[in-house]
Amino acid sequence: MGSMNFVISTLPKFSSWHGTTCGCLLLLVLYYTSWIIYSLYFHPLSRFPGPRLAAISPLIHVIWDIKGEQHSIIKKLHDQDIYGHRKKGQKIFYKDPALYMPLPNGRNSLLTANEADHARMRRLLSHAFSNKALNEQEPILHVYANLLIQRLDEQIGSSSKASAFIDITRWFNFTTFDIIGELSFGESFGCLGDSKYHWWVSTITDAVKASVYLKILWFYPFLGVLARLLIPKHLMQKRADTFNLGCEKVDRRLKGDMARPDFTSYIVKHDHGGKGMSRGEVDANAASFAHPDVYHQVVSEVRGAFSSDCDIRLSALSTLTYLNAVLEERAIINGQFVPEGVSVSVSIWSTFRSETNFVDADSFIPERWLKDVVTGATLYDRYANDRRGAFQPFSYGPRNCLGQHLANAEMRLVLAKLLWHFDLEISADSANWTDQQSFSLWRRPELKMRLFRVERRN
Numbered sequence: 001m002g003s004m005n006f007v008i009s010t011l012p013k014f015s016s017w018h019g020t021t022c023g024c025l026l027l028l029v030l031y032y033t034s035w036i037i038y039s040l041y042f043h044p045l046s047r048f049p050g051p052r053l054a055a056i057s058p059l060i061h062v063i064w065d066i067k068g069e070q071h072s073i074i075k076k077l078h079d080q081d082i083y084g085h086r087k088k089g090q091k092i093f094y095k096d097p098a099l100y101m102p103l104p105n106g107r108n109s110l111l112t113a114n115e116a117d118h119a120r121m122r123r124l125l126s127h128a129f130s131n132k133a134l135n136e137q138e139p140i141l142h143v144y145a146n147l148l149i150q151r152l153d154e155q156i157g158s159s160s161k162a163s164a165f166i167d168i169t170r171w172f173n174f175t176t177f178d179i180i181g182e183l184s185f186g187e188s189f190g191c192l193g194d195s196k197y198h199w200w201v202s203t204i205t206d207a208v209k210a211s212v213y214l215k216i217l218w219f220y221p222f223l224g225v226l227a228r229l230l231i232p233k234h235l236m237q238k239r240a241d242t243f244n245l246g247c248e249k250v251d252r253r254l255k256g257d258m259a260r261p262d263f264t265s266y267i268v269k270h271d272h273g274g275k276g277m278s279r280g281e282v283d284a285n286a287a288s289f290a291h292p293d294v295y296h297q298v299v300s301e302v303r304g305a306f307s308s309d310c311d312i313r314l315s316a317l318s319t320l321t322y323l324n325a326v327l328e329e330r331a332i333i334n335g336q337f338v339p340e341g342v343s344v345s346v347s348i349w350s351t352f353r354s355e356t357n358f359v360d361a362d363s364f365i366p367e368r369w370l371k372d373v374v375t376g377a378t379l380y381d382r383y384a385n386d387r388r389g390a391f392q393p394f395s396y397g398p399r400n401c402l403g404q405h406l407a408n409a410e411m412r413l414v415l416a417k418l419l420w421h422f423d424l425e426i427s428a429d430s431a432n433w434t435d436q437q438s439f440s441l442w443r444r445p446e447l448k449m450r451l452f453r454v455e456r457r458n
Contacts, residue, residue, distance in 0.1 A: 050077060068437025071349040078350040122402065128183075128263040129402045134409055136261035138314050140182055145413050146309075147192045148175045149421050156453050163453075165427060167446040170197075175414060177201045183262045183406075185249035200245050203238045204441070294366055295424070298326050302419045303454075309420060317412040321373075325366035327411055328391070348392065349438075357390040359383055423452040 036056045040046060046055070053060045064070040148171060155164040174191035177198070181189040189198035253264045301322045306312050317323065353361050358368070359382055368383035378384040394401035401407070418424075427448035437443040 068443060071347070071438045074347045075350045075353055078347065078354060125263070125402055129406055131405070133261060134314070134405055137183060137406070138409075140262075141179060141314075141410055141413050144175050144179050144182070144188070144192060145410075145417050147178075148414065149309075149417055151192055151195060152418075152422065152451060153453065156451055163450050165448055165450050168449045169444050169447040172414070173197070173201070173444075176410070179410060181249075184264070185246075186253040186256050186260065186262055186264065187249065200242050203242055294326065294364065298322050298366075299419050299423075302416050306416075306420060309417065312413065312416050312420065314409050314413060317409075317416055320412075320416070321370060322366060323412065323416065325369035327408065327415070328369040329364055329366040346396075348395070351390050352393075354390075357387040359386060421454055423454060425450040425452075 039056045040052060043055075051060065061070065064073050151174075152166065152171060155166050156162050157164070171192075174195075174197070178188035178191050178193075181187060189201055191198055191201060250264070253262075301320055305316065305320060351357060355361050365383070367380050368378075368386055369388075370379040371377060372379060378386075392400070394404040394407075427450065430446065430448045433445060433447050436445065
């Protein structure tokens, strides 16, 4: 009897709790239903076309990012209509530190610094990327470009008629990371020397991919306490290990010879009065081969311009018009009122690939960049109206890439030496190589190529 009385006495309590829960859920459903209707039909940005799911929830963008398909999906949307997305009236893609995980030392890097700190860091770093610095760094570029050629030649073997299939993506990565290691820390990562990835290099892509999950925290800040659970522990450990190795390399470089021309020496040299970068801030911081006509023309230009490997210099490479046109072409394969508080961004991939900016935008055509040396006019009338100013592969404005001149110099030098020493054929297995995923950095698959040594008579 006592048990029955207990059950009866508790029924109203459970009933009351159940009613409260149902009421809260009903309010939540009504709130989000109202928000969906408002977003789709009454929001100031509702007149701009785009996916309905993107209009009501930012999670669709996170899903695209996790799949590495954000760039290609937005390109398709650009082809269909004017596209924009908002978070309650505000554009979501801007450089906010909330989009990045803090570095282990808690300091901001050049990417996440506020405007004042960014200007200070950039001003200091700019000396390391000046034309004067590039001329002084040229011997370092030659060391690793020559080592690349040596390693590729070893892959072919000793026979004059031999050839070798290689993954050129892997070897280009070795070269790039060895050069940036040498210029950043005064020591390379040894990738070309060992013919394999240094563990630090091999973790970079995974670490960048993991960061896309953190965008969820920007859209839903209350999940911040779960941040550490969103990323696998082994990736968090790798992230800490890569940061610690960077600190160790900076320590060794700061104790070294500051007369050596690299990034660190310029930072130290121009850090007047301690207004430069703190130690914490220092710590923080092949399509043409598928087109035989393009390949033969650029090979002819390179081999016709230089009688020996020693003649290949940066100053001479800058005058090779078709080689530079190939490099320019490498990434190209209306009065509406916008409410206050909305930030507008440009989808770079979509801009490069838009037919409104470039004729035959999805075709690889270096000729579009060729100009008459006297008049400066475009050589081919078909491409005279291309909007070349839309091509900004290193971004635009005060936060564009400081290292763009170094990157262009490295590409010219490596490509010229590669074409001077070898004949190349792309493997049928790599025909769709340009179909890639992007997680802020491109995840580039193997690019299989067949190398033949160019035999020259003395």
